[in-house]
Amino acid sequence: MNSIIDDIRETARQLLAEGKVDVVIGYEKGSLPLKSTPCFVRSPQDVDKLIWDETCENNLATYAAQTAGKKAIIAKGCDSRALMVLLQENQLVRDDLYIIGVSCPGVIDKNKIEAETGEIIEATITNGKVSVKGIACDKEYNFADVKDATCQTCRYPNPVILDLKIGGSVEVPQSDFSDVIALENKSDAERKAYFKEQMSKCIRCYACRNACPMCYCQECFVDCNAPKWLTGGVDTAENLLFQTGRALHLAGRCVECGACSRACPQGVDIRALSRKVNKDVKEMYNHESGISEDIKPALNVYSSDDPETFLVKE
Template structure:
């Protein structure tokens, strides 16, 4: 991982020195274990701030929306897919970007680790595939693959789909993963069970909108939940309003979501709202053979009409 960091710094420094970009967007070391902070660097002498490890789960494409300057951006597989979506949706121009591709082997789910140790996490180090965690209860070692974010463990696009630089050779893509096991499990439930399931899932929501704001797709100037003329959704903690928010937000991501996991990662109360977006991803794949953000040449599934559309009503 430290080689990734070195390589990112080296590329960033070169891009800034050659004035090919005005800023490089990446991560800097956070103030707590397993937390890194998205940051920008404008001067070649500041590139030592940039780091890379398995705690860079925030999707950096989120920081590109409507920016005008020339930007170098560090991108793992999912970030790169959202960059593609951003370009297709005219939120940033391809010419503005120098994409520094990072082949990714998954990001760690801090909550999984926190749940299996005593006391709080004091320090964490990573060597090879091993994560060593120091806590009040002593030291414990984890196999990285066992503590990955759930979206990373089923990810089939670890390598950037679009890049100008690469910090390392591509990693092998995972092939034998069951991407939609969780969605299938919900589909197997009865109508009643499904209603109950989501009632429980969304109950802790505090409507802080971290999920929405961490999502690179959620860039509307005024979100439907904030709209007041007319007001579509109530602003209280009423379960129906909470459900409406999550349900409609998922829809706005239909055919666009890359399952980068930023929403779930950002949620302060640990709601897996990805179950909603994943269902739509699964439908897009099964109905239209579509996965979002794989290349710049094809229009999104819900953006085109084809004569063989699987929906009856449209013919």
């Protein structure tokens, strides 16, 4: 891991010194244990801020379109998929983007740890072990046991688009939609009860929307006054309308980075909706977002062979 950090810093230093980019978007150590934060390096003297480890959870593609000038960006597999979709949707200019690809072993689920240890006071990550000193207790974990749920189902840990690769590749894990199928197999009443319970936790802070690289609309549908979709209050039905509306807007676009779930302060199971939509898009259109420059977004493609099974024929 240290060699990867050294290579990232040296690459950033060279790009900035040669004037090839105006800014390098990466990660730096956060103010809390097991937390990194997005970092915007504009000077060769500041590249030593950059880090790379299992706490680098933010999808940095979120900041790419918002950052002016030529930029280099550290991209995990999911970040690179998001960049691919943003390029396809003309939100980014490829010539203004230098992608430094780094394969991702997964990121830590800090909430899972704090559920056992209480607030984390100190923590270290060494050789696949996460040692934590918490308010309630001290404990050591295998990284695999506290890996974020999104990372456990990730099929693209390696960057799909890049200008420079740093470090080796990560073995692609076997994954399926078994979690979605389990939810589909529940009765209507059981699913209704599950989502009612989840949506009752939502406070509509919109952290999920703000963390999502695909949510870049200048005006979100929930903020519209004409027509007015939602009131200013918070209730279960309106929360579900917001979350399902957002999931449908991400159909064929979501890259399953998990940024929305990790940003949620209430622990709402947002992935249950997005994973269901992704499964349906895969089955009906054989489409996965952001995995190839040659694959057009699902909703941009028309085929005369579309079976249109959703239509009721007389």
